[in-house]
Amino acid sequence: MTQDLRLTIAAELERTRTRTALLTETVDDDDLTRQHSPLMSPLVWDLAHVGNQEELWLVRDVGGRDPVRHDIDELYDAFKHARRDRPALPLLKPAEARAYVGQVRDKVFDVLDRVRFDSSERLVDGGFAFGMILQHEQQHDETMLATHQLRTGAPVLHAPPPPPAVAIPAGEILIKGGTFTMGTDTEPWALDNERSAHRVDVPAFWIDAAPVTNGDYLAFMDAGGYDDERWWSERGWAHRQSAGLEAPLHWLRDQDGWQYRRFGRIEPIDPAEPVVHVCYFEAEAYAAWAGKRLPTEAEWEKAARWDPATGRSRRFPWGDDPPGPEHANLGQRHLAPAPVGAYPAGASPLGVHQLIGDVWEWVSSGFEPYPGFAAFPYREYSEVFFGGDYRMLRGGSFGTDTAAVRSTFRNWDHPIRRQIFSGFRCARDAS
Incomplete structure (x- = not known):
């Protein structure tokens, strides 16, 4: 079992680093060091930060080894430098950053060969520290993918289109009232904010069978939704006015209507594709216009996990098996959300589709700890937020890796953010 875990971790480390290399080697050094948006770090900062976190946790802490580069810890501490300020730092040059992360990885493999997973040390139990670092790198890979979406210039990323719709879901699904188990105590690599498993009583509600599509959202726009204060919260309306919002981020209007700029390509809007790059306030306004609301975090997780036949909470909507390409659009296999109905094998027992992958889904809940929460292995991952x-986002996007998403995974961001791969679906009270 220990050797199987070593092999699994080694394969995941290699697979993840291959993705990081793709995102950082398809552009030149100027693109790597440039800040493409004040909301994002230069790509070269993300690259070295990934290596620095790997060094801190796996080389120094788990492995007890001497530092590789103790002099750069402060430069790559995300809490000490806001993203907008990072280009002014004396960052490692691209060649230096690549050499550094390679040197760290060599030492990590040596640590992996020697670590005892049967230790009483919680940090290494079940390979947790390695899983945490794998997820951290994949999260930064998704962040770098969002940076690629913000960069200008010729396309550098390529992938096949997502599969077509094969079973188009429509309407709403009734989720009966009652308790279910939210959170987890059993996922070995689950992060602290996903714990502990606890029972939650959720009144009956309706939830959309699929995410809101571009076609749905265009109807809101055509009905004057951006100009009608009735649909917006007070904060949302103030932000809509101050930011000049009139369409999702990256939508462009021409004489023929709306187009979408995606990774350097201009494409027609696909009405069947889940809408992406909308902020929480936009999602909230659409839901009000539609006579609905956004689901709570508990409602979303119940729709994603609850099996009415057994009363048990599954790991994923389709069951306990990890995501395969037939279940969900994950891992940057495609560079767009798939049309609604493309993954019938990934639907929940009640017929809710595409809860995992495609777009992160805004929900109405704020970020709060679960009962029994204990910060581990450091307060700055969750507790300080x-x-x-x-507002919470659930389910992952087409840019989220299988190693960094599950039905208990919790993501959060400011309600004004749109550079992330965010969409939504609606819900309403059963009464």
């Missing part, structure tokens, strides 16, 4: 001005 509790109670802030955040």
Whole structure:
């Protein structure tokens, strides 16, 4: 079992680094060091930050080894430098950053060969520290993918289109009231904010069978939704006016209507594709216009996990098996959300589709700890964000890797953010 875990971790480390290399080697050094948006770090900062976190946790902490580069810890501490300020730092040059992350990885493989997973040390139990670092790198890969979407210039990323729709879901699904188990105590690589498993009583509600599509959202726009204060919260309307919002981010209007700029290509809007790059306030306004609301975090997770036949919470909507290409659009296999109905094998028992992958889904809940929460292995991953001005996002996107998503995974961001791969679906009370 220990050797199988070593082999699994080694394969995941290699697979993840291959993706990181793709995102950082398809552009030249100027693109790597440039800040493409004040909301994002230069790609070269993300690259070295990934290596630095790997060094801190796996080389120094788990492995007890001497530092590789103790002099750069402060430069790559995400809490000490806001993203907008990072280009002014004396960052490692691209060649230096690549050499550094390679040197760290060599030492990590040596640590992996020697670590005892049967230790009583919680950090290595079940390979947790390695899983945490794998997820961290994949999360930064998704962040770098969002940076690629913001960069200008010729396309550098390529992938086949997502599969077509084969079973188009329509309407709403009724989720009966009652308790279900939210969170987890059993996922070995689950992060602290996903714990502990606890029972939650959720009144009956309706939830959309699929995410809101571009076609749905265009109807809201055509009905004057951006100009009608009735549909917006007070904060949302103030932001809509100050930011000049009139369409999702990356939508472009021409004489023929709306187009979409995606990774350097201009494409027609696909009405069957889940809408992406909308902020929480836009999602909230659409839901109000449609006579609905956004689901709560508990409602979303119940729709994604609850099996009415057994009363058990599954790992994923389709069951306990990890995501395969037939289940969900994940891992940057495609560079767009798939049309609604493309993954019938990934639907929940009640017929809710595409809860995992395609687009992160805004929900109405703020970021709060679960009962029994305990910060591990450090407060700055979750605890310092509790109670802030955040809204939760669930389910992952086409840019989220299988190693960094599950039905218990919790993501959060400010409600004004749109550079992330964010969409939504609606819900309403059963009454």
